[in-house]
Amino acid sequence: MTSEIIIQTIVSGLLMGFIYALVAAGLSLIFGLMEIVNFAHGEFMMLSMYLAFSLWVGFGLDPIVSLPVCVMLMFLVGVATHYGIIRHILHAPMLVQITATFGLAIFLRSLAQFIWTPNYFSIKDPIVTGRLEVVGIFIGVPQIVASAGCLLAFAALWLFINRTETGMALQATSQDREAASLMGIRTDRIYALGWGIGAACVAVAGVLVSNYYYIFPEVGVIFALIAYVTVAMGGFGSILGALVAGVLIGLVEALGGLLIDPAYKYPIIFSLYLVIVIVRPRGIFGRY
Amino acid sequence: MRSTSEPPSGVQGPLREARAEPLRPPLTRGQWIALVAVMVFVLVYPHVFTSPYARHILVMIFIYGLAAQGWNVIAGYCGQISLGQAVFFGIGAYSAAFLYAKWGISPWVGMAVGVALSVLVALFIGLPTFRLRGHYFAIATLVIGEIGYTLVANWEFVGGATGVWIPIDRDSPWTTLQFHESKLPNYYLALGFLAAGTAIVAWLERSKIGLYFRAIREDPDAARSLGVNITAYKLVALSISAAFTSIAGSQIAQYVLVIDPENTFLFLISILIVLMTMLGGLGTLWGPIVGAGVLFPLSELTRVWFGGTGGAQDLMIYGALILLISVFWPGGLVSLVRRLVGR
Numbered sequence: 001m002t003s004e005i006i007i008q009t010i011v012s013g014l015l016m017g018f019i020y021a022l023v024a025a026g027l028s029l030i031f032g033l034m035e036i037v038n039f040a041h042g043e044f045m046m047l048s049m050y051l052a053f054s055l056w057v058g059f060g061l062d063p064i065v066s067l068p069v070c071v072m073l074m075f076l077v078g079v080a081t082h083y084g085i086i087r088h089i090l091h092a093p094m095l096v097q098i099t100a101t102f103g104l105a106i107f108l109r110s111l112a113q114f115i116w117t118p119n120y121f122s123i124k125d126p127i128v129t130g131r132l133e134v135v136g137i138f139i140g141v142p143q144i145v146a147s148a149g150c151l152l153a154f155a156a157l158w159l160f161i162n163r164t165e166t167g168m169a170l171q172a173t174s175q176d177r178e179a180a181s182l183m184g185i186r187t188d189r190i191y192a193l194g195w196g197i198g199a200a201c202v203a204v205a206g207v208l209v210s211n212y213y214y215i216f217p218e219v220g221v222i223f224a225l226i227a228y229v230t231v232a233m234g235g236f237g238s239i240l241g242a243l244v245a246g247v248l249i250g251l252v253e254a255l256g257g258l259l260i261d262p263a264y265k266y267p268i269i270f271s272l273y274l275v276i277v278i279v280r281p282r283g284i285f286g287r288y
Numbered sequence: 289m290r291s292t293s294e295p296p297s298g299v300q301g302p303l304r305e306a307r308a309e310p311l312r313p314p315l316t317r318g319q320w321i322a323l324v325a326v327m328v329f330v331l332v333y334p335h336v337f338t339s340p341y342a343r344h345i346l347v348m349i350f351i352y353g354l355a356a357q358g359w360n361v362i363a364g365y366c367g368q369i370s371l372g373q374a375v376f377f378g379i380g381a382y383s384a385a386f387l388y389a390k391w392g393i394s395p396w397v398g399m400a401v402g403v404a405l406s407v408l409v410a411l412f413i414g415l416p417t418f419r420l421r422g423h424y425f426a427i428a429t430l431v432i433g434e435i436g437y438t439l440v441a442n443w444e445f446v447g448g449a450t451g452v453w454i455p456i457d458r459d460s461p462w463t464t465l466q467f468h469e470s471k472l473p474n475y476y477l478a479l480g481f482l483a484a485g486t487a488i489v490a491w492l493e494r495s496k497i498g499l500y501f502r503a504i505r506e507d508p509d510a511a512r513s514l515g516v517n518i519t520a521y522k523l524v525a526l527s528i529s530a531a532f533t534s535i536a537g538s539q540i541a542q543y544v545l546v547i548d549p550e551n552t553f554l555f556l557i558s559i560l561i562v563l564m565t566m567l568g569g570l571g572t573l574w575g576p577i578v579g580a581g582v583l584f585p586l587s588e589l590t591r592v593w594f595g596g597t598g599g600a601q602d603l604m605i606y607g608a609l610i611l612l613i614s615v616f617w618p619g620g621l622v623s624l625v626r627r628l629v630g631r
Contacts, residue, residue: 110601
């Protein structure tokens with residue numbers, strides 16, 4: 001095994017890690033706000049991929065072009081999810097929240113199968129295509145674009161949360177809902193915003209990934225599974241933790257697949273999660 | 289412990305109702321009548337509805353009802369949300385099927401081996417993960433389920449992704465648990481296991497152990513401060529739960545005769561078990577059975593109405609129902625009936 005292969009693997013692991021980080025950031029944001037794990041998170045990603053695909057088929061729009069449209073639509077889906085479902089189960093036991101969002105996941109997945117059939121689709125000849133060679137290492141351009149886009153979105157999210165007034169209101173609500181509402185923050189709107197942003201984050205990842213990934217009804221499942229692990233590993237509610245854990249998981253997945261066996265790359269990630277939470281029961285940066 | 293009849297103010301939602309009765313009073317006359325009526329119904333049913341399909345549905349309800357009852361013990365009574373029950377289901381199924389297919393060992397032995405293995409695995413899973421709380425525990429069990437699935441799917445010795453095909457035997461049905469003439473023995477066997485499991489849970493409800501379980505669910509810190517060894521009792525609950533689920537898995541193996549990772553270790557099986565219990569009523573004796581009894585015919589009906597078109601309308605309805613029930617009816621059917629009957 002040459003050092004080139006290892007570097008190649010590390011690079012692609014890193015690239016994947018940024019995508020995982022953004023998907024997890026949306027989940028983590030929602031959890032930090034209201035302590036609900038969205039078990040339909042992967043299905044939001046799947047929907048955004050189908051949206052990009054449909055806009056490409058219907059109007060010839062490239063995913064890069066349709067990205068803002070898809071993200072906005074998914075933002076609305078997130079807001080609608082809050083008002084339609086989540087608002088009613090805010091104070092319900094954790095299990096009810098799990099089954100409600102899981103029911104939504106099954107519904108969305110079968111809806112996708114109903115509309116788009118269970119077949120695998122891919123977007124042919126997107127604008128971003130081909131691959132780059134840098135000192136003997138090959139990297140696909142779509143992968144680079146997806147990772148860079150995710151990293152940018154992540155930075156924007158971080159700035160929004162930490163540098164804007166609305167972001168502060170979001171943090172305040174996440175720290176103490178009652179105090180926040182006493183300060184005049186309309187927490188219900190903040191929750192809706194949180195769901196919108198969470199869905200928008202996953203949509204950025206989904207649309208960019210649709211440039212090089214197959215699109216099928218179950219596509220979100222493994223991304224979501226990894227996102228749960230990422231969020232729990234980084235600590236529920238910690239956005240920065242999601243970034244660290246996402247990159248860590250991307251690297252472990254790539255290197256584990258290379259050094260041990262591709263078939264076991266997910267069990268390796270999952271075992272890593274178990275080890276981390278057993279040593280640190282609240283994740284790396286966890287508050288909860 | 290009587291004081292737990294007043295739930296702490298932090299407790300919200302449907303669990304409250306279930307918590308209001310730490311020690312159940314003796315059955316009232318109406319309940320006795322209902323119990324006898326149910327017993328008569330399930331005993332007479334297969335002789336009235338003699339078609340294999342009608343019996344099949346009840347067999348599935350009984351088998352999955354047992355698995356749901358097992359989940360009820362760990363999640364409903366003890367409050368630990370395990371999303372990896374498919375591991376125990378799979379261990380039970382593979383123990384029975386593999387030992388018989390490979391060495392001709394009777395599934396009865398396989399079932400016992402499955403229970404032993406499942407309890408061992410439960411202890412192995414529980415010891416480290418019971419330190420975790422809430423979502424961390426739920427996700428830990430979820431990924432353990434996924435690890436189990438991948439390991440079995442890649443383990444060629446037990447058939448890998450193809451699974452195990454159980455050889456047909458027509459000579460000694462009660463040794464091999466294969467009943468090819470009629471589904472009647474399957475029916476009574478599954479009913480017997482479910483009844484036994486439910487009797488155990490009924491006993492647990494009234495016992496000290498059951499009280500400890502509920503104390504752990506209500507407030508683990510308070511339980512610990514009162515001297516309850518919470519890790520030990522969580523392990524007991526998970527072991528009971530694992531044993532029930534494993535027996536259900538062993539039965540499924542001998543019933544469908546083909547098992548693979550997809551129909552035993554899949555995450556969907558874990559979720560199915562959760563949903564049945566939720567639908568019926570978590571932490572209630574009859575909830576898991578009622579839930580299985582409603583969910584199975586429902587999924588069969590939606591499949592019959594829409595199935596075969598490949599459009600997944602059946603799953604759409606299924607998902608929407610789960611969603612709606614969780615949002616608007618979270619106490620499950622049992623709590624609804626209780627409210628209607630007025631107790």
